[in-house]
Amino acid sequence: MHKDYGRVNMNGVIINPACSISSDNAEQTIDLGLITQETLNNTAAVTYPFTINLINCVFLHAEENKEMQSTLGLRFDGPSEPGSSWFNLGESSKGLAFQILDGQSNVVIPGAVMRVHKHDGENKKLNYSLRLIKKIPQVKSGRFHSMVYFTLIHQ
Template sequence: MKVSACAIAILSGVVFAGTAAAAKDEGHGIIHFKGAIIDAPCSINPDSEEQTVKLGAISSATLINSGTSTPTSFSINLEKCALTTAKNVEITFTGIGTESNPDQLGISGSAKGATIALTDAAGTPIKLGTAYSAPALHDGSNQLRFAAYLQGDGSSAVTPGDFTSIANFTLAYN
């Protein structure tokens, strides 16, 4: 009988210990981690890797005769730069241009008759597929500044509606 009482005591302790150690489940989820290891002197800040630039609600009258919207600034932030040999970076924006203006991004959606132009911080146009030399880099953090604006394409009527476009960028250090 002593063995049975001892076994019951041990079994009870195991059961209650397991219950006490279990976490309450009042909701749960999954966290995915994504990244890449790159062979480069700088890391790209995660907020710069994939971003949305809101150009706003632009009057169709603004875009008539190749008119332009107000530029919207955006940046690509580089961090933890350890520059030993490469002190400069070239950035190339790519995307789908239009027949009337292959140097600018075409738009998709119900809006028509406009393209998206990219510029450097000084307002100098940057052509799709053409490498742009950014100002010299320094150790630590660097901010590459750009702007984008909507421009009437001049060859077709401007049709109001929603639009989207995608630009990819590639960095090349030298």
């Protein structure tokens, strides 16, 4: 009788995830409505607020376990030019782009991770705003559309 022997090695880490994105706003549409050329041409920027709700947040304090201390980041990805601080609206943009600002008016850099500040409690509202900006002195009329993805990153 011939016997073959083998071995299976296993390893892993049990984590306590810091937060989840609430399903009621994981996909959002910001309807900018009708905006006149005059408004855009005579205004530096037009701003629209939106919120991302985090739920089931658990943060470990440094005193409890330094190695497992968790921080959160949020990254916005979408059409942009390398090194720019704005997102593109595509060919039909008529001279417009947009920026995303956090609750402290810091501009979100496309593709960069921004730290989400720690807090007490299980739920957190992250306030952001979308700001339309002019790329040319006089914008033209027409429709525009863009899609941006946001990712919650546990670090």
